[in-house]
Amino acid sequence: MRSEPGESLTPGAAEPADATDPALETVRPGQPTPGRAGRVGPSADEALADPGAVGRRQRHELWMRRALEVAVTGPDDATSTSDAGDVPVGAVLYGPDGTELAIGRNERELTGDPTAHAEVLALRRAAQRLGRWRLDDCTLVVTLEPCTMCAGAIALARVSTVVFAAWEPKTGAAGSLWDVLRDRRVTHRPEVYGGVLERESAALLRAFFR
8 A cells, every 4th residue: 555645655566556547536635545655654643743744744745836837837937848748747956955956847849858857957957056966965856756767867966855746657766667766776765755746746647648
């Protein structure tokens, strides 16, 4: 069974739900969603009893709403993702103090670059802004579970925390198809939180693919 949305995850055995699965429309906040994503965490009541967990969840949801906004508008608000034909995925990288360092959206169709995923673009822009490739103590927030390429980039950049919304069973590398981010053979493993505002992200993806 999937852990509560926003809880730190560990690898599991079954496949999580497809982000475009209509069954997600019937899931209410606080309920386990179809499929799984690692261990079952504390109950909702237990989580609410921990002020730190409440604050973290609120922060993650706030940041995820920003990522969902980026998924639609992109960096400059000039061209929507749908206008370019790109799947609406947005990513935001936050510094240790919560400062927004960089944003990215999926721009493969817009740029013709096969590596122009939202996560990769956000990491590149943050590294350029900071003048270094190490993004220690930073948090990457993305509206869809990272793929293998993006998970590799996240590990190489030494990102400390990853927060994502919808699961991607076809290409996800944070517990769905693979679990690159928490593979013990990888030298750097960030803390991972999945399912944050999953329904909102899934709805955005379903609308795009209709």
